[in-house]
Amino acid sequence: MKLVTPNISWQENGHPFSEDYKDIYFSAEDPIGESEHVFLRGNLLPERWQQLDRDQFTLAELGFGSGLNFLLACKLWNESPTKGQRLHYIAFEKHPLQLDQMQKLHALWPELQPFSEQFITQYADQGSGCHRFLLSDAIILDLHFGDAKDRLNQLEQRAGIDAWFLDGFNPKRNHAIWGSNILQQIARLSHAGTTLSTYSVAGTLRRNLNQIGFTVKKIQGFGRKRHMLQASYEQTDIQNQPLSDAWNKVPYFTLPSTQKNIAIIGAGLSGCSLAYSLSRRGVKTKIYEVANTIAAGASGIPLFSLRPRLFQANSAIAEYYLHSFLFSSKMLQSLTRFGELTWYQCGVVQLQSALNKKSPLKTLSLTALYPDSVLRNLTDYSRTKLRSIADIETALFFPQGGFVSPASLCAAYCTLSKVAVHLNTAVATLVQKEIKVGSPNIYKEHNGWQLRGDNGDLIDTVDAVIFANSQNISQFEQLRELPIESVSGQVTRFAGTAESNNIDHIITGERTLFPSTDHELVSHLVAASYRNFDGLTPNDSFSDFDNEENFKAIQKSLTNKSLLHNDILQSQAAIRSSTPDRVPLVGAVPNINIIKNRYGGLKRNANRKFDNLYTDQNYWPGLYISAAHGSNGLATCGYSAEILASLICGEQLPIGQETLDALNPIRFAIRDLKKQIS
Ligand SMILES: Cc1cc2nc3c(=O)[nH]c(=O)nc-3n(C[C@H](O)[C@H](O)[C@H](O)COP(=O)(O)OP(=O)(O)OC[C@H]3O[C@@H](n4cnc5c(N)ncnc54)[C@H](O)[C@@H]3O)c2cc1C
Ligand SMILES: C[S@@+](CC[C@H](N)C(=O)[O-])C[C@H]1O[C@@H](n2cnc3c(N)ncnc32)[C@H](O)[C@@H]1O
CATH class of the missing domain: 3.40.50.150 (Vaccinia Virus protein VP39)
Known part of the structure; x- marks a missing residue:
């Protein structure tokens, strides 16, 4: 790196x-x-x-x-x-x-x-x-x-x-x-x-x-x-060696940008950033959102911190997370410069207790791997200042990190893209439909989609659909077999003190403490608890127990135990969605039945090679997804939107083939075939 x-x-x-x-x-x-x-x-x-x-x-x-x-x-x-x-x-x-x-x-x-x-x-x-x-x-x-x-x-x-x-x-x-x-x-x-x-x-x-x-x-x-x-x-008949396995060949959408008519399901960070990236390419989109406002799901948590997900060695996925962070940091700076929102680039201090405990990350090799502009040790000045607040001996510092209100980011994306947002509209099913484009003499037919509501009523007919509805993707027949896990989380705002008013970086340990943005009424958002979502409680119901846990966990990271008061000023819960390998689902939607039939031979021989013919049929025509952004959506949603918009428009991608394969939702079906799980 x-x-x-x-x-x-x-x-x-x-x-x-x-x-x-x-x-x-x-x-x-x-x-x-x-x-x-x-x-x-x-x-x-x-x-x-x-x-x-x-x-x-x-x-x-x-x-x-x-x-x-x-x-x-x-x-x-x-x-x-x-x-x-x-x-x-x-x-x-x-x-x-x-x-x-x-x-x-x-x-x-x-x-x-x-x-x-x-x-x-x-x-x-x-x-x-x-x-x-x-x-x-x-x-x-x-x-x-x-x-x-x-x-x-x-x-x-x-x-x-x-x-x-x-x-x-x-x-x-x-x-x-x-x-x-x-x-x-x-x-x-x-x-x-x-x-x-x-x-x-x-x-x-x-x-x-x-x-x-x-x-x-x-x-x-x-x-x-x-x-x-x-x-x-001058050559026209070159047969290039494919860069990846046959099933990873993702088709792209050949309509000219201005003729594309795309529906996005979900108005969170994923959906709104997709509308923005596509609008920069002249593509018209409409967002359909079940709630009565944008940013009603996980993207409605009051503040998000931006920090990179770290890896001990370079890899296609490590590169994806690093560049998600860098891209989003640039995006937030530029939206702030143009007055679209307020991005607080205050830097993030990451304490040892925030690092992955299953296989502890070694801070020395991390600082050797990542560029200084991304990650460095704290300066002597910051050490002196922070020593009385937290145990910062082995802490790392992300100078480009910071925080923002995700709802204001969603709003900025919607304003800039001029996307039509249809609120209070639950999309329940998708039905394939042939669509004619062009003029009467030269009509071309292609597969489009009808969006239908709970009662089967027709909502819209479009050329393509992007699923950005997080943990709810499994409600759609075409996505039912994609593995998605839900973890609920809760943030709590606690009253601060004159001393806590001096905290000017985000501090991340087992919990994350945000600096106060109001210097008169000092308060700090503390994020966030983790709880496996049982699907029984409503998405946004918060619990006193999680508030208590948030307080105890942040106190563990603080050396000064009287920095915060246990007075709860606000709490809010939401669901994060994730996948078994903790990497989002970004790409075209695979047609799992076709995959199982066509590549069934992988059950007998996991290394078997397949030819590259008719691979377009491996994916539902015009269906795409960007979901399961886990705890990193502020970094990954915007970057994934750029990747998907490039993919849809047939552009060169900002990621290599290996990274695209690691994000491709098809990976789980192929993994199951190789492991003989049918
Ligand atoms: C407590 C908590 C704290 C977090 N803190 C951070 C942080 O500090 N930094 C960070 O990077 N990430 C953080 N995250 C993760 C972040 O919230 C997510 O990664 C991100 O918000 C995902 O955005 P999304 O658009 O995919 O999902 P969402 O924001 O959940 O959006 C999905 C939308 O789809 C809509 N929808 C669902 N089904 C349908 C349907 N059938 N029809 C129409 N609309 C539908 C929903 O109403 C919702 O608005 C946190 C998450 C939680 C829960
Ligand atoms: C003649 S300079 C380019 C001048 C440049 N176009 C400009 O406007 O300043 C050649 C550049 O190629 C870069 N370079 C050399 N070997 C390279 C390689 N294998 N891959 C990519 N860049 C390389 C050098 O670092 C250098 O910046």
């Missing part, structure tokens, strides 16, 4: 020089002129973007460096008639620059300041994995930190890459980034008409590009460079 920072020296002209690769980042004379010539015009972007007739354009860059090419692409996109269309810029960088280095460089290009500012305010972290940035003008930046070779391997072809910028260091000094390994991935992710450009005209590169299906031309270079390469991909 932590990456090696680049070893840079600064030249007289203020440009960086890589001491690791002994090379410059860009032209000494005219970096902007060179970048526009080699990469933007080299890929014919000015002409292509004048007449773009698709929802999205996907660009990929090898060697992000300072992001100059990215900023220039944003500027050109903004100047082109691309309103309502999306630019998806995917970049790879092995040695990310530090924030101060990035700022120093961007100051050289005042004309790019509007784009730089949006990027820099979100650029805080240098951990490995894909950092997704949302910018204005419908620009998405996926910044993959790590070796391009390893990151490219994990991307599915999907709609493919439309243009490539190859901007590694000189091939003589940085062979790996031009190697055949990487070029093969480039070919795999390209489609007929994909272009590529680079400043290098090395003979081996030209030959290798030719070999993998590119037609390569030497054209005039920039400035003193005589030539550069321009290439276009």
Whole structure:
């Protein structure tokens, strides 16, 4: 997760020089002129973007460096008639620059300041994995930190890459980034008409590009460079090796964004963030909510804390949780900047007692694994301040953590997405229905869905449905076999004291103590009890017993036992939903009967391979889910919404195939077949 920072020296002209690769980042004379010539015009972007007739354009860059090419692409996109269309810029960088280095460089290009500012305010972290940035003008930046070779391997072809910028260091000094390994991935992710450009005209590169299906031309270079390469991909009949098992091939929805009509069931954090992510892609959604208000379920708890779920070693799932946290932290900051809500980025202190007791996490190796911007030891200053409050000897600190009212976050998502929210509407069943789209002469039929209420009355007919109704998913026939567990939890607000008024971080032990937001009437929310939900008591009924438990448990973490009064000012209960492996259900909804029949052979041989034919039938057409967010919904709902929106729109995802498989709801049916549980 932590990456090696680049070893840079600064030249007289203020440009960086890589001491690791002994090379410059860009032209000494005219970096902007060179970048526009080699990469933007080299890929014919000015002409292509004048007449773009698709929802999205996907660009990929090898060697992000300072992001100059990215900023220039944003500027050109903004100047082109691309309103309502999306630019998806995917970049790879092995040695990310530090924030101060990035700022120093961007100051050289005042004309790019509007784009730089949006990027820099979100650029805080240098951990490995894909950092997704949302910018204005419908620009998405996926910044993959790590070796391009390893990151490219994990991307599915999907709609493919439309243009490539190859901007590694000189091939003589940085062979790996031009190697055949990487070029093969480039070919795999390209489609007929994909272009590529680079400043290098090395003979081996030209030959290798030719070999993998590119037609390569030497054209005039920039400035003193005589030539550069321009290439276009011509192959159409490539049979790519699948990245995963046949059952993990998730179909995507081929209607153009503006024609998609999607219903979301549930107006909690999951449903509202989905409406927001889809609206950024021009997709119309409607939310159906059984309660008389949004955020009526678990997302109605008064405050949520944002902190990352930690893992002892890097893995696809560890990366998902880290990037859920980072994405949500950026989202909350940006919504606050635009006045949509109040996000308190106060930092979270995590005490030893909060760490998983079954297999204790070792704090030393955690601080070695996670980047400092995510997790660090407390400073001496904080230690001195907190010592009189809690036992902080082995505590960890998350500086980007904080808290927010989830209901106000749901409201912000609904306002920004302009989604139509239908309250007091319980969706009871879904019935498959053929839908015609297009005009009378060219109707196309596809499978849609009727939403029906308790009495069978028709609520709506839509192209697709997303289930965001948490523990209630099992009420639907199509989801009945997905395992979902319910755990109820309760928060209690206790009266504080003059001393507790000084607490300015969240403190998490067996319970979580939130700082007081009112400095006159000091009070602290304490979260939360855990109780297996028996399904008998109503969702929101709270108990005195849990209030008592909350008080006792928080007192255990506090060294000063008179910091809080046992005066209960508020208590509220709700249900968290989760899965047996504690990872949410995010993806297309599998058709379990088909899965059981088609992959029944796994019962005899768990390693059996299956062909990739007709895999679309493994999933119900147009049914998707984002649920079972457990105790981490503030981090995972928004990020999962982005993943699902990308999946539905056929975009490249911010996660690799391995992570997608680990979130895929199909995993439980496959696991059962392999374990011979029918
Ligand atoms: C006490 C407690 C404290 C927590 N603290 C934190 C925290 O500090 N940080 C954190 O990250 N997470 C926390 N969580 C977890 C967090 O609440 C969840 O992960 C998150 O709210 C899940 O959001 P959701 O949208 O999936 O579910 P919900 O918010 O429960 O939304 C589901 C919605 O679906 C609606 N619905 C259900 N069935 C239907 C139907 N048939 N038709 C129409 N609508 C329907 C429900 O009314 C509900 O509004 C806490 C949870 C609890 C219980
Ligand atoms: C010439 S610089 C890129 C300049 C950049 N486009 C800019 O505008 O600043 C080359 C970049 O490639 C990165 N790089 C080198 N090897 C890499 C690899 N294997 N994977 C990803 N990035 C790599 C370097 O760290 C460096 O930032």
